[in-house]
Amino acid sequence: MARFFVSKEELEQDFIVLTGQQAEHAKVLRLKNGEEVYLCDGEGQQCRCTVSDVSPGQISLVVRDRQCADTEAKVRVSVYMAFPKADKLEHVIQKATELGAYEIVAFPSGRCISKPDEKSLKKKLERWQKIAASAAEQSGRGIVPKVITVDSYQAALDRAAQADLPILFYENERAVTLRMAVEEKGFETVSLMTGPEGGLEPREVEQAKLAGLRICTLGSRILRCETAPLCALSAVMYATGEF
Amino acid sequence: MARFFVSKEELEQDFIVLTGQQAEHAKVLRLKNGEEVYLCDGEGQQCRCTVSDVSPGQISLVVRDRQCADTEAKVRVSVYMAFPKADKLEHVIQKATELGAYEIVAFPSGRCISKPDEKSLKKKLERWQKIAASAAEQSGRGIVPKVITVDSYQAALDRAAQADLPILFYENERAVTLRMAVEEKGFETVSLMTGPEGGLEPREVEQAKLAGLRICTLGSRILRCETAPLCALSAVMYATGEF
Numbered sequence: 288m289a290r291f292f293v294s295k296e297e298l299e300q301d302f303i304v305l306t307g308q309q310a311e312h313a314k315v316l317r318l319k320n321g322e323e324v325y326l327c328d329g330e331g332q333q334c335r336c337t338v339s340d341v342s343p344g345q346i347s348l349v350v351r352d353r354q355c356a357d358t359e360a361k362v363r364v365s366v367y368m369a370f371p372k373a374d375k376l377e378h379v380i381q382k383a384t385e386l387g388a389y390e391i392v393a394f395p396s397g398r399c400i401s402k403p404d405e406k407s408l409k410k411k412l413e414r415w416q417k418i419a420a421s422a423a424e425q426s427g428r429g430i431v432p433k434v435i436t437v438d439s440y441q442a443a444l445d446r447a448a449q450a451d452l453p454i455l456f457y458e459n460e461r462a463v464t465l466r467m468a469v470e471e472k473g474f475e476t477v478s479l480m481t482g483p484e485g486g487l488e489p490r491e492v493e494q495a496k497l498a499g500l501r502i503c504t505l506g507s508r509i510l511r512c513e514t515a516p517l518c519a520l521s522a523v524m525y526a527t528g529e530f
Numbered sequence: 531m532a533r534f535f536v537s538k539e540e541l542e543q544d545f546i547v548l549t550g551q552q553a554e555h556a557k558v559l560r561l562k563n564g565e566e567v568y569l570c571d572g573e574g575q576q577c578r579c580t581v582s583d584v585s586p587g588q589i590s591l592v593v594r595d596r597q598c599a600d601t602e603a604k605v606r607v608s609v610y611m612a613f614p615k616a617d618k619l620e621h622v623i624q625k626a627t628e629l630g631a632y633e634i635v636a637f638p639s640g641r642c643i644s645k646p647d648e649k650s651l652k653k654k655l656e657r658w659q660k661i662a663a664s665a666a667e668q669s670g671r672g673i674v675p676k677v678i679t680v681d682s683y684q685a686a687l688d689r690a691a692q693a694d695l696p697i698l699f700y701e702n703e704r705a706v707t708l709r710m711a712v713e714e715k716g717f718e719t720v721s722l723m724t725g726p727e728g729g730l731e732p733r734e735v736e737q738a739k740l741a742g743l744r745i746c747t748l749g750s751r752i753l754r755c756e757t758a759p760l761c762a763l764s765a766v767m768y769a770t771g772e773f
Contacts, residue, residue, distance in 0.1 A: 358750040385757050387749070426751045464773050506630070506773035507601040508669045514628050517757075521764035522773070530707050530749035530765070 289316050290325040290333075290424050292431060298328045303336065303348045313338075313346045324348065329423070329431040331356050356429020362527045363389040363476045366516050367447050369396040369483035370403070375513040380415050380434055384422035386520045387529065389476075390433045391419070394443030398485035408436060440491060444498035447478035455480040455495040456515055457487060460504045465519065468501045469526045477523055481515040532559050533568040533576075533667050535674060541571045546579065546591045556581075556589045567591065572666070572674040574599050599672020605770045606632040606719045609759050610690050612639040612726035613646070618756040623658050623677055627665035629763045630772065632719075633676045634662070637686030641728035651679060683734060687741035690721035698723040698738040699758055700730060703747045708762065711744045712769045720766055724758040 291309050303326060305313060318324065318338050326348065327333040333356045340347035366388045368379055380391050395402045403411050415434040423431045437443045447453045451474035454465065480500065482491075492502060505515055524530065534552050546569060548556060561567065561581050569591065570576040576599045583590035609631045611622055623634050638645045646654050658677040666674040680686045690696045694717035697708065723743065725734075735745060748758055767773065 382754075382757050385751060385753050386761060387751055426753065428751060464771075465768065466771070466773070504773055506767065508628060508630055508671060510628050510669065511625075514625050514760075517760065518629060518764040518767075521761040522768035524749065524761075525708065525765035525768055528707075528709070530709070530747055 288323055288325055289313070289318065290327055290427055292329045292420060292424060293326050295328045295330070295332075298326060298332060298334060301350050302339075303350065305346045305348065306344060310345050313341070318346060323351070325427075326350075327356060327429060329420070331359065331429045333429060358427050359429045360387040360389070360524060360527070360529055362474065362523070364520060364523055365390045365392060365447065365450060365476070365478045366520055367392045367394060367443055367478055367480035368516050369394060369481065369487075369512065370399045370401055371483055371512050372401045377415065377418055379513055379516055380418045381422045382517050383520055384419050384428065384432050385426040386517065387428070387524055388432050388520055389430075390435060391415075392435045392437060392443065392446065394437045394440060396440045396483055396491055397488045399483045400485070412436065441494065441498075443480070444495055444500065447480050448499040450474075450476040450478040452476070453478040453480070453500045454503050454519075455487075455492065455500040456505050456519060457482075457492050457502050458504075458509055459489075459492075460502050463501065463503050465503045465505065465522055466526070468503050469523065479516060479519045479523065481519065482512065484512050531566055531568055532556070532561065533570055533670055535572045535663060535667060536569050538571045538573070538575075541569060541575060541577060544593050545582075546593065547588055548591065549588045553588050556584070561589060566594070568670075569593075570599060570672060572663070574602065574672045576672060601670050602672045603630040603632070603767060603770070603772055605717065605766070607763060607766055608633045608635060608690065608693060608719070608721045609763055610635045610637060610686055610721055610723035611759050612637060612724065612730075612755065613642045613644055614726055614755050615644045620658065620661055622756050622759055623661050623675075624665045625760050626763055627662050627671065627675050628669040629760065630671070630767055631675050631763055632673075633678060634658075635678045635680060635686065635689065637680045637683060639683045639726055639734055640731045642726045643728070655679065684737070684741075686723070687738055687743065690723050691742040693717075693719040693721040695719070696721040696723070696743045697746050697762075698730075698735065698743040699748050699762060700725075700735050700745050701747075701752055702732075702735075703745050706744065706746050708746045708748065708765055709769070711746050712766065722759060722762045722766065724762065725755065727755050
């Protein structure tokens, strides 16, 4: 069923009119009178609505019932990714949103080739947040994952370490598997941290250990920086009973 | 360590010279005399070699020892993907290779928007196989996954059903999870089958059941056609103890 994100205030109305991009989107979906859609506040609340009128540039909806979104993962997984080159972060934001990530945090590290300056960062964050919103609509999420950037590697570690299960993946780790970390204890929040194209520096891995992160392997094959976070996220969703 | 794929015959020599694209690649990697690389026949055999000479357009290697590649997954996972639009198949071939797929099989289904005609297929298959080879080198695979296409949906089902554990993922399946299928019995080969952009038709799902495939969910969120196979592959690699 189609899904649109609206503000908390709009969601409290009994009758809602979508305009602009959302009306465009509704047109693409060829929504007709009497069809059902979901409206969602992006924070876990949603309404089932019926289309009552379709006019050029606007679509009218009548609220049928209110409910909690039931497509959110039981465990909150935060994806921490070192700033990659080109549009790889956009790719990861889109896919991690589909796969159920709670938030996506981008951070700088020693071997990052690309790090947006402060001036371009604001615009980029807006763009990244839009990608997350669009992916959340399409995949039927109840929330829109927040895209966050932090200023330093240490700040990323400190933030990640607040999760019940904070993990950093390192290609030179051989002994400790993700499974060992996951099976160890109960947890409600997880941080999954991965490095940039050139990998993390050994001293950065030591720094992560000191901050309280578990160092784990993702197997014997070398994954690209944009593949590793999505592989880890898929595995954690599987491991925590999502599918 | 850098890795180059050569023919079975070349791998039997004690002294090997790389030219052309591979010499180019060696130049990009800035390989120097005395450094070690792996040569691999793409079928599971590999040699550890030392660089003995670097000249313009060629690099000479001395074989040190022969061994079996140790980066292959214990379970052979075949990824079956309905022909998608645009370059999504290329994306999935690259990522599935990194993640350890044994082979990638593309097939037509009712709602496929794009299906290459026979004329363009030969060229495309060459291109797809090159993408797999390049991803195999970069990720340290011992084999190059074969990229295969089949002519009909039924042919894809019949081929997939030969695996010990053949699974088709369907977004309307709610009860049977991948975990239930994976935990059921021992298996050495798995087929993971996913639909095109518009999803599979209900009659195609029935057809898959008749062919002996298990119908499973990938969770309550709707995954794009290029995300689903990689999510499933990551989860199976995790479930079978790869990381």
